[in-house]
Amino acid sequence: MRVLGVLKLLLLFALLSAGGIAWIALRPLPHSAESVTFSVPSGASLRRTAQVVESAGFDLPAWQFELLGRVLGRAATIKTGSYEVTGQTTALQILDKLTRGDVSQGQVVLIEGHTFKEFRAILNVTPELAHDSAGLSDNELLARIGAVPLNKSASPEGLFFPDTYLFDKGSSDLHLLARAYQAMQRQLAAAWEARDQSLPLKTPYELLILASLVEKETGQASDRPQIAAVFINRLRMGMPLQSDPTVIYGLREHFDGNLRRIDLKTDTAWNTYTRHGLPPTPIATPGFAALSAAAHPPPSDKVYFVAKGDSSSVFSRTLEEHNHAVAKYQKGQK
Numbered sequence: 001m002r003v004l005g006v007l008k009l010l011l012l013f014a015l016l017s018a019g020g021i022a023w024i025a026l027r028p029l030p031h032s033a034e035s036v037t038f039s040v041p042s043g044a045s046l047r048r049t050a051q052v053v054e055s056a057g058f059d060l061p062a063w064q065f066e067l068l069g070r071v072l073g074r075a076a077t078i079k080t081g082s083y084e085v086t087g088q089t090t091a092l093q094i095l096d097k098l099t100r101g102d103v104s105q106g107q108v109v110l111i112e113g114h115t116f117k118e119f120r121a122i123l124n125v126t127p128e129l130a131h132d133s134a135g136l137s138d139n140e141l142l143a144r145i146g147a148v149p150l151n152k153s154a155s156p157e158g159l160f161f162p163d164t165y166l167f168d169k170g171s172s173d174l175h176l177l178a179r180a181y182q183a184m185q186r187q188l189a190a191a192w193e194a195r196d197q198s199l200p201l202k203t204p205y206e207l208l209i210l211a212s213l214v215e216k217e218t219g220q221a222s223d224r225p226q227i228a229a230v231f232i233n234r235l236r237m238g239m240p241l242q243s244d245p246t247v248i249y250g251l252r253e254h255f256d257g258n259l260r261r262i263d264l265k266t267d268t269a270w271n272t273y274t275r276h277g278l279p280p281t282p283i284a285t286p287g288f289a290a291l292s293a294a295a296h297p298p299p300s301d302k303v304y305f306v307a308k309g310d311s312s313s314v315f316s317r318t319l320e321e322h323n324h325a326v327a328k329y330q331k332g333q334k
Contacts, residue, residue, distance in 0.1 A: 021067075021068065021071055024064045024067065024068050024091055025068055025090060025091050025092040025095075026090050026091075026092060027090065027091075028088050028089075028090060029058045029059050029060055029088070029089055029090060029091065029094075030059060030088070031057055031058060031059075031085075031089075033057070034086065034087075035084055035085065035086040035087075036056050036057060036058070036084070036085045036086075037056075037082065037083065037084045037085075037104065037169065038052055038053065038055070038056040038082075038083055039052070039081065039082045039083070039169075039170050040052055040078060040079070040080045040081060040083070040098065041080060042080045043080070044078065044080060045075075046066055046069045046070065046074070046075040046078060047062070047066050049065075049069075049078050049098065050062035050063070050064075050065035050066040050069070053065050053094060058089075058094070060091055060094075064091065065091055065094070065095070068091055068092070068095060069095055072095070074095055074098075074099050077099045078098050078099060079098060079099065079100070079101030079103070081101060081103035081168045082103055082104050082105075082168045082169040082170045082171070083097060083098065083102070083103055083104055084104035084169070085097070103168050103169075104168070104169050105166045105167060105168060105169065106126065106128030106129065106166070106167050106168075106169045107164060107165070107166050107167075108122060108123065108126050108129070108164075108165050108167070108176065109122075109163075109164050109165075110122065110160060110161070110162045110163060110164075110165065110180060110285070111162055112162045112215055112284075112285060112286065112287035112289075112290070113162075113215050113216055113284050113285065113286075113287075114162065114284060114285055115157065115249075115283075115284050115285070116138070116155075116156045116157050116158075116159070116160065116285070119160060119180075119285070120133070123173045123176065123177070124173075126173070128167070128169040128170065129167065129170075129171065129172070129173045129176065130170055130171060130172045130173065131173055132144075132172045132173060132174045133173050133174055133177065138154070138155075138156045139154050141156065141174070141177070142154065142156055142159075144174055145174055145177050145178040145181055146178065147159060147178075147181045155280075155281040155282075157212075157281045157282045157283065157284070157285075158184075158208050158209070158211075158212050158281065158282025158283075158284065158285050158286065159181055159184055160177060160180040160181055160183075160184055160285055161180050161181075161183035161184035161187055161285070161287075162180075162285050162286075162287050163180070163183060165179060165180065184285075187288060187291060188204050188207065188208055188291065189204065191204075191207060191211075191291040191292060191294070191295040192204040192207055192295070194295060194296075195207065195295040195296070196295065196296055196297070199232060199295075199297075200232065200235045200236050206278055207291070207294055207295060208282055208286065208291075209278045209279060209281065209282050209283075210228070210231060210232075210278060210294040211228075211282075211286035211290040211291045211293070211294040211295075212282035212283050212284045212285070212286045212290070213231060213241065213243050213245065213246065213278075213279075213283065214227050214228045214231070214286065214290045214293050214294050215284055215285070215286040215287065215290040216243075216245035216283055216284050217243060217245060217305075218290070219307060219311035219312060219313065220311045220312040220313070221289060222312075223305075223312060223313050224289055224290060224293035225293045225296070225297055225298050226297075226298070226300060226302065226305070226313070226315050227293070227305060227313065228293040228294045228297035229297035229298055229299075229300035229302060230300070230302050230303055230304065230305050230315065231243075231297075232297050233300065233301070233302065233303045234303055235277070235278070237303065238276065239276075239303065240272055240273060240274075240275070240276050241272040241277075241278070242272055242273050243272045244259055244264075245283055245284075246270045246271065246272045246279050246283055247259065247263055247264055247266075247268075247270070247271050247272070247273060248263075249270045249279075249283040249284075250266075250268030250269060250270030250271050250279075251263060251266070251268065270283060300315075301317050302315040302316060302317055303316075303317065304316040304317075304318075304319065304321070304322035304325075305322075306322065306325050306326050306329060306330060307329065307330070308329045309329055309330075314329060
């Protein structure tokens with residue numbers, strides 16, 4: 001009560017002395033650092049915010065900042081988040097920044113074709129994030145963000161949409177992952193709703209798996225639709241998909257960068273040479289273009305493709321044509 005009474009007296013004095021308020025609001029606040037960062041926690045009052053600002057190292061007693069905020073009617077307009085102040089500033093400029101919600105943001109890029117393991121590694125070395133996922137298993141992480149596994153093994157693979165994500169510095173990596181998960185849910189639902197109804201796919205998850213194969217097999221963006229068409233044709237014909245990236249994914253840590261003939265014969269759940277149909281999970285994260293290609297492959301009679309060595313592929317209708325293309329582009333024969 002005594003503190004509240006003193007504050008009321010100070011407020012009354014301030015109202016009677018415009019010069020006093022102007023001095024608090026406009027005097028330069030020197031600081032030894034080039035930039036100052038601080039975070040206003042969720043639900044923080046003006047008083048708590050004033051304490052945070054003072055603790056950041058500004059020559060600004062908390063009571064002065066609180067008084068300024070109340071005199072200017074800003075007590076209920078403070079926005080939570082992380083803030084960065086650079087160069088010389090004033091109490092009024094800080095208050096304006098807090099009421100605008102001019103938070104400082106970091107950026108992380110989740111890349112098409114990356115695995116979930118690679119996603120986690122990127123987040124773990126992003127210094128502006130709070131690494132709340134550290135030590136969590138994949139299953140624990142999915143539970144923490146409210147993700148619903150789409151497969152029996154509860155694999156997180158392919159469930160996070162690749163994009164550039166901005167975030168408040170100091171915010172949780174779990175919050176960012178939840179955003180990426182929700183973005184993929186929206187993108188997958190839209191692709192499934194708009195898909196070619198004749199596709200031999202039973203669920204949105206199968207579309208996600210197919211899109212991940214298209215993503216990993218594509219060296220040149222313009223080839224995505226044709227690659228999707230080849231896989232769809234093979235599914236319809238009952239042919240094995242024979243996708244090298246699925247074999248590599250199944251080998252996991254045993255893959256040394258060189259795919260051998262013996263690897264193609266080593267059976268895993270993801271080996272599409274030894275097993276027919278789609279693998280049990282995605283093998284990477286597909287982007288929007290791969291989802292679209294998988295949902296709308298063009299009419300095609302091609303069932304083979306091989307890389308030409310310039311990031312593009314050549315597509316063939318018969319095994320004879322394919323063998324000729326392999327000899328030309330991979331074995332150097334004419």
